[in-house]
Amino acid sequence: MGHRKTSGGPRSCGGPLAVLAYLIRRLFAAAVMLVVIILVVFCIFFLVPKWAGVDIASSFVGKQADPASVAAVREKLGLSDPIFVQVWHFFKGIFVGRTYSAGGDITHCAAPCFGYSFRTEQDVWPVLTDRFPVTLGLALGAAVLWLVFGVAAGVLSALKRGSLWDRGAMVIALGGVSLPIYFTGLLSLAIFSYGLGWIDGKYVPLTESFTGWLGGMILPWVTLAFLYAAMYARITRATMLEILGEDYIRTARAKGLKEQVVISKHAMRSTMTPILTMLGMDLGALIGGAILTETTFSLPGLGQAVLNAIKTQDLPIILGVTLITSLAVLIANLVVDVLYAVIDPRVRLA
Amino acid sequence: MTELSKSGAAVGEPTSTSPAPTSFLEVRDLKVHFPTDDGLVKSVDGLSFKLEKGKTLGIVGESGSGKSVTSLGIMGLHTAGQYGKRKAQISGEIWLDGTELLSADPDEVRKLRGREMSMIFQDPLSALHPYYTIGQQIVEAYRIHHDVDKKTAKRRAVEMLDRVGIPQPDKRVDNYPHEFSGGMRQRAMIAMSLVNNPELLIADEPTTALDVTVQAQILDLIRDLQKEFGSAVIIITHDLGVVAELADDILVMYGGRCVERGPAEKVFYEPRHPYTWGLLGSMPRLDREQQERLIPVKGSPPSLINIPSGCAFNPRCPYADIPKDNVTRTVRPELTEVGSQHWAACHLTPEQRERIWTEEIAPKL
Numbered sequence: 122m123g124h125r126k127t128s129g130g131p132r133s134c135g136g137p138l139a140v141l142a143y144l145i146r147r148l149f150a151a152a153v154m155l156v157v158i159i160l161v162v163f164c165i166f167f168l169v170p171k172w173a174g175v176d177i178a179s180s181f182v183g184k185q186a187d188p189a190s191v192a193a194v195r196e197k198l199g200l201s202d203p204i205f206v207q208v209w210h211f212f213k214g215i216f217v218g219r220t221y222s223a224g225g226d227i228t229h230c231a232a233p234c235f236g237y238s239f240r241t242e243q244d245v246w247p248v249l250t251d252r253f254p255v256t257l258g259l260a261l262g263a264a265v266l267w268l269v270f271g272v273a274a275g276v277l278s279a280l281k282r283g284s285l286w287d288r289g290a291m292v293i294a295l296g297g298v299s300l301p302i303y304f305t306g307l308l309s310l311a312i313f314s315y316g317l318g319w320i321d322g323k324y325v326p327l328t329e330s331f332t333g334w335l336g337g338m339i340l341p342w343v344t345l346a347f348l349y350a351a352m353y354a355r356i357t358r359a360t361m362l363e364i365l366g367e368d369y370i371r372t373a374r375a376k377g378l379k380e381q382v383v384i385s386k387h388a389m390r391s392t393m394t395p396i397l398t399m400l401g402m403d404l405g406a407l408i409g410g411a412i413l414t415e416t417t418f419s420l421p422g423l424g425q426a427v428l429n430a431i432k433t434q435d436l437p438i439i440l441g442v443t444l445i446t447s448l449a450v451l452i453a454n455l456v457v458d459v460l461y462a463v464i465d466p467r468v469r470l471a
Numbered sequence: 472m473t474e475l476s477k478s479g480a481a482v483g484e485p486t487s488t489s490p491a492p493t494s495f496l497e498v499r500d501l502k503v504h505f506p507t508d509d510g511l512v513k514s515v516d517g518l519s520f521k522l523e524k525g526k527t528l529g530i531v532g533e534s535g536s537g538k539s540v541t542s543l544g545i546m547g548l549h550t551a552g553q554y555g556k557r558k559a560q561i562s563g564e565i566w567l568d569g570t571e572l573l574s575a576d577p578d579e580v581r582k583l584r585g586r587e588m589s590m591i592f593q594d595p596l597s598a599l600h601p602y603y604t605i606g607q608q609i610v611e612a613y614r615i616h617h618d619v620d621k622k623t624a625k626r627r628a629v630e631m632l633d634r635v636g637i638p639q640p641d642k643r644v645d646n647y648p649h650e651f652s653g654g655m656r657q658r659a660m661i662a663m664s665l666v667n668n669p670e671l672l673i674a675d676e677p678t679t680a681l682d683v684t685v686q687a688q689i690l691d692l693i694r695d696l697q698k699e700f701g702s703a704v705i706i707i708t709h710d711l712g713v714v715a716e717l718a719d720d721i722l723v724m725y726g727g728r729c730v731e732r733g734p735a736e737k738v739f740y741e742p743r744h745p746y747t748w749g750l751l752g753s754m755p756r757l758d759r760e761q762q763e764r765l766i767p768v769k770g771s772p773p774s775l776i777n778i779p780s781g782c783a784f785n786p787r788c789p790y791a792d793i794p795k796d797n798v799t800r801t802v803r804p805e806l807t808e809v810g811s812q813h814w815a816a817c818h819l820t821p822e823q824r825e826r827i828w829t830e831e832i833a834p835k836l
Contacts, residue, residue, distance in 0.1 A: 368597040374548055375592075376612040376663075377585030390602050465602055466647040 197223035236437035256422035260407035271350035275357025297351025306417035401457030409446025501563035529714030532724035595656035606644035654685035726783035733813030
């Protein structure tokens, strides 16, 4: 039996070049997505109220305002311009800044411009940047906790399927999934902060004091992580059990690999894929504001800001947070897609 | 139900300490039972055979006859990594080159896996890890048993890929399994199993997942490599054509037991068990006169929880009523010698079988 020579060389989809090409494709797709998101957000915030007969200008100045000032506001916000002009200004505001003007009343809004709060007349962008680190810290800290504990618990449960540990962990996980944040959050506050007095539940910015920040964040982290760890433990367990039944795991054992290596190398690598997918979506959504957690623990994050804005119909703030959330989901998914390509060579073809 | 509990007890008994055999591989009274909610599944129920180096044993039987369970049992893969499931109950003796595997320390058996004995699986796509390159997987297999650096191991991987007929092995070594065709993938799998020069190679349906055109190439390759390495080969298949090409000896399994075993030409040309006749009758052949239709073995494989009493094949056997006193349904036939090195387990007398074979079966094949 001779060696068959194939005419073309082997297809190359293994190297770093393939990952780079894949990355460029994903980046391009993300940019297109961003434009679509901005358009959709514009429609929701400026067109839908118009069709529904709600006057944005009068919601800015208040119901009792005289028609003249409503008209002035309408002109300044450009609400009477043709829609395409409005869309253009909206885009321009986000990327290069825009100028609101009505007669002699000129306000320049630097990029990225999401407008001004209807209630406090503050520029929206600084409000977002002030609050963003709080939410980011909450989301990332909780993610580390839930990844470590959730995945570890899931793997152990899978390896000890049917044992007391497995059943116990899965009951706790069921509790974690079912109990709402405002219950577990308030309970933890009641016990550790008011009851035992171990933790002073106040939020301290990281820039002021590291230990103070840790003290303020620990309960929110644990509360949020409990919910997610429960979900991750269940997903990890199910995936791990499925992977352990795969033929290539049997092959790994047939090679004479130690069982620890079979699990930690061959099985874990495959188990990571669905976990990563979930992580991308969850982190993205959380960075847009963990409304329940931030409200329960009075954390001055995006979630709290958007909740207040909804209560007071402060449209620009809601709009800003919506865009930030979309962007966060977009970036998180982009990162996940890239990691995906690193883990699974077959994805690089997509 | 007494039957069930009796053999259940037998499984728990410690293995006897009979002397080490002289054969390279000897399996004695192997039983592999799986407890399930529905009862004890007796996948392999008392199987014995011997195999010498340089020889090929073909294990033949339909799905669920215990072929694969036997091979995984030899490899020790029923006990490795069974998480939380009820453990397989294995008894008997498996002697590999003077070592009894079932009573040996699991870690010792693990060290033998991949080095002394290795396995080729049915579907090379699912048997190779999709996230690692072919090279990484072969390098890993080599480095478990050889204390060498990655570079040396990779050279060895390229050499093996070249040996199994993969073109441009130095480039293909960095490809992932999904970038290989089915036949190439099975070649890579074979390269991986042979990277440590194992003395026992178990091929579990190595061609079933492949194109017919590629099947012959893979079988040729296995035969060539066996000649080169001088290893003992067990080839497991439901395809008699495959064993006809490769095997020195054939073992026919039915319901977890051996029903006929002997040299390949004997089993092919003078089979002495009705089930073997059935297998031969259901095999398409181009070397004989075209006759009307293939003759399937009627009925379906037996339940391994409630194996028919007496001869397990009796519900499907056209000759079950010939022996007197309903003996086929009450007494389990033992393997008896029907020729030199040729054994069969059947209640029909050798004369009856010879007559049925020469008068009724052989002319129709």
